[in-house]
Amino acid sequence: MFEFVNTLLIGITAGSIYSLMAIAIVLVWRSTRVINFATGGLALASTFVGASILEKTGSFWIALPVAMLAGAAFSAFIEYFFLRPLLKRSGEKNQEIFLAIIATLGLLGIIKAILKFIYGDEIGSLPPPLSDKGFIVSGESIALSPLRLMILGIVLLLMIVLTFIFQRTNLGLSLRAASFAPEISRLSGIRVDLIRTAGWAIAGAAGATAGVLQTTNGSGSVSPDSFEFTLLFVFGFVAAVIGGIESLIGAVVGSLTLGVILAIILMYLGSSLVFFAAFVILILVLLLRPSGIIGVKGGRRA
Amino acid sequence: MHNHQITNKHRFIGFALIGLVVYILSNIVDEWTAYQGATVAVFVVAIASVILLTGYSGQISLGHGALLAIGAYAAALTQIYFSAPLWICFVAAVLVTAFFGAILGAAAARLSGPYLAGTTLALAVGLPSIANQFSILGGEQGISFDAGWPPLSLGETFTQYKWFLWIATLAALISMWWVQNILRSRYGRSWRALKSNEVAAELSGITIGRSKVLAFTVSAGIAGLAGALLATTLNNVSPSAFPLALSFAIATGAVLSGVNTLGGVMIGSVALVAIPEIATSFSDRWSGSENVAVLLPDFIVSALLILTVFLAPKGPIEKLRSRHSK
Numbered sequence: 001m002f003e004f005v006n007t008l009l010i011g012i013t014a015g016s017i018y019s020l021m022a023i024a025i026v027l028v029w030r031s032t033r034v035i036n037f038a039t040g041g042l043a044l045a046s047t048f049v050g051a052s053i054l055e056k057t058g059s060f061w062i063a064l065p066v067a068m069l070a071g072a073a074f075s076a077f078i079e080y081f082f083l084r085p086l087l088k089r090s091g092e093k094n095q096e097i098f099l100a101i102i103a104t105l106g107l108l109g110i111i112k113a114i115l116k117f118i119y120g121d122e123i124g125s126l127p128p129p130l131s132d133k134g135f136i137v138s139g140e141s142i143a144l145s146p147l148r149l150m151i152l153g154i155v156l157l158l159m160i161v162l163t164f165i166f167q168r169t170n171l172g173l174s175l176r177a178a179s180f181a182p183e184i185s186r187l188s189g190i191r192v193d194l195i196r197t198a199g200w201a202i203a204g205a206a207g208a209t210a211g212v213l214q215t216t217n218g219s220g221s222v223s224p225d226s227f228e229f230t231l232l233f234v235f236g237f238v239a240a241v242i243g244g245i246e247s248l249i250g251a252v253v254g255s256l257t258l259g260v261i262l263a264i265i266l267m268y269l270g271s272s273l274v275f276f277a278a279f280v281i282l283i284l285v286l287l288l289r290p291s292g293i294i295g296v297k298g299g300r301r302a
Numbered sequence: 303m304h305n306h307q308i309t310n311k312h313r314f315i316g317f318a319l320i321g322l323v324v325y326i327l328s329n330i331v332d333e334w335t336a337y338q339g340a341t342v343a344v345f346v347v348a349i350a351s352v353i354l355l356t357g358y359s360g361q362i363s364l365g366h367g368a369l370l371a372i373g374a375y376a377a378a379l380t381q382i383y384f385s386a387p388l389w390i391c392f393v394a395a396v397l398v399t400a401f402f403g404a405i406l407g408a409a410a411a412r413l414s415g416p417y418l419a420g421t422t423l424a425l426a427v428g429l430p431s432i433a434n435q436f437s438i439l440g441g442e443q444g445i446s447f448d449a450g451w452p453p454l455s456l457g458e459t460f461t462q463y464k465w466f467l468w469i470a471t472l473a474a475l476i477s478m479w480w481v482q483n484i485l486r487s488r489y490g491r492s493w494r495a496l497k498s499n500e501v502a503a504e505l506s507g508i509t510i511g512r513s514k515v516l517a518f519t520v521s522a523g524i525a526g527l528a529g530a531l532l533a534t535t536l537n538n539v540s541p542s543a544f545p546l547a548l549s550f551a552i553a554t555g556a557v558l559s560g561v562n563t564l565g566g567v568m569i570g571s572v573a574l575v576a577i578p579e580i581a582t583s584f585s586d587r588w589s590g591s592e593n594v595a596v597l598l599p600d601f602i603v604s605a606l607l608i609l610t611v612f613l614a615p616k617g618p619i620e621k622l623r624s625r626h627s628k
Contacts, residue, residue, distance in 0.1 A: 035416050089612060097415050098362045102557045103611040105550055109604025116597040230546065234427050241420035272434035279428035282421055283409055290412045 006143035007267045013148045015259020016155040020210035021236025022251035024203040030179035031199030037104040040233030041111035043211030046071035051124030060129035068205040075204025115224035123221045244292025324471045336463040343470035345571035348528035349555040351521045357561040359517035360497030365422030367549030368429035373399040373526025374533035378447040395530035396523045403522020407515040426549040430541040444540025447533040560617010
């Protein structure tokens with residue numbers, strides 16, 4: 001029982017980090033109908049920015065916001081200078097989703113090459129700002145540590161901020177309108193292009209946070225070749241698809257589900273099945289509900 | 303050139319010419335180049351399987367590396383447990399992978415766009431790692447797959463790598479001949495129809511589900527052959543031979559070749575093999591930095607990929623064709 005609760009706690013922490021990644025992917029998908037395979041690469045670049053700020057200032061609480069700003073800036077830059085011209089050329093057809101994915105894959109390669117050029121074999125270091133020793137409950141240490149509590153707190157805070165933006169502000173309303181019906185939004189005076197860039201920027205900040213938290217929660221350091229970030233992206237994407245790719249709440253639900261189930265499998269069945277389990281979970285969910293847990297059925301048919 | 307039709311006879315002559323050129327080259331080039339040539343042939347088969355699925359039937363796959371893995375393991379297990387000759391191993395790889403492809407296709411036929419991309423991506427990450435779970439698959443070290451020494455009748459100086467090149471080229475030529483025929487058949491036409499408009503295709507009597515599953519099955523079978531060929535050149539099958547990067551490389555090659563036309567399949571394959579070579583020799587000559595030598599190939603491939611998507615989204619062949627017809 002004790003072990004099981006610990007496994008759940010580990011799964012929820014991992015899932016909450018995936019959920020930020022999933023949100024980044026969903027926001028980009030909603031604003032431009034593109035799956036951005038460079039999300040992991042952008043998070044990696046922002047995490048490196050965070051690591052160098054941490055090295056200079058020594059404060060995690062300055063490094064995290066700066067990394068988020070950097071992530072937002074990188075992401076908006078890419079949307080404006082790369083994706084917008086690309087979509088103009090390809091005419092925003094649904095058929096071209098494969099080409100757009102491959103283009104962002106190329107972007108990922110370039111980002112990684114630039115990071116390798118700058119950092120080489122160096123690693124960015126982001127040690128945990130709080131103790132990662134678990135709290136002691138009735139003589140035994142549980143998997144909930146001050147660090148994990150901080151991670152859950154940050155994710156929860158960001159969720160509240162995002163919910164507020166989407167439900168209570170004009171920006172949020174425009175974001176929702178622009179993704180729901182771009183033509184009509186344009187007619188009612190929303191500057192759809194600008195709103196899309198804003199969507200990408202928010203996604204970049206969410207991805208950067210996911211990257212920083214994943215690094216502190218994991219090994220505490222990051223390299224330009226990081227396989228961890230590839231996995232972070234893959235699990236974030238899988239979670240987003242489970243949640244229905246259109247829905248932010250779906251992304252969170254999908255991520256927590258994925259995080260908890262993977263933690264249980266890792267605990268009781270061994271590490272070699274974890275990756276395959278992610279595939280099995282995805283297939284099972286999609287067989288039952290082909291458009292995800294909170295998907296719009298039959299919506300947006302081209 | 304009035305109404306000049308390219309018939310199957312012309313194509314056969316073209317295939318034979320390619321075979322002849324490879325035969326002549328294989329007698330001239332050194333060991334390493336012969337090995338690279340075999341790798342090109344493997345990529346030709348792998349990329350063709352993606353082009354068939356994505357370019358013709360409109361289903362996205364980012365997970366073809368996993369299908370290659372199934373083919374490679376099927377070939378190796380057939381050799382180990384039935385001590386079958388090489389060509390039987392290849393046939394087994396095709397059939398087993400096609401079978402898995404049919405199951406996967408049945409699930410995939412209900413999915414579209416991002417859902418299918420996510421599913422195939424998860425497959426590419428997940429499938430190779432289960433080799434560690436079953437001892438029959440040999441874990442991280444993998445299991446061996448031996449193409450055997452070239453027959454003595456070919457002479458004593460006939461090298462192992464030249465033998466690989468011959469096997470891979472012959473397999474590639476035969477499978478490409480078959481693929482281009484099927485793409486011109488009733489099935490190929492119905493795949494293109496459902497890619498361009500599903501509703502219209504359904505109204506003209508095409509069973510969407512069955513057609514999509516068939517495309518997935520055929521594509522998987524070809525990918526299985528590519529996997530068995532890859533195992534031949536590596537002498538071994540292990541999870542590390544099928545990383546996510548392989549799936550991405552195949553998709554990249556498909557875009558570089560022009561994903562909507564089979565004709566360009568050589569371009570992407572040669573690019574994937576040649577660019578790292580060129581980049582290495584370039585950085586050896588111009589820069590002493592080891593760091594640059596490591597990152598240059600990836601950088602060039604990525605940049606080329608982005609350029610292709612921007613300048614020739616339909617692929618280099620279509621680009622030339624449209625320029626000609628102007």
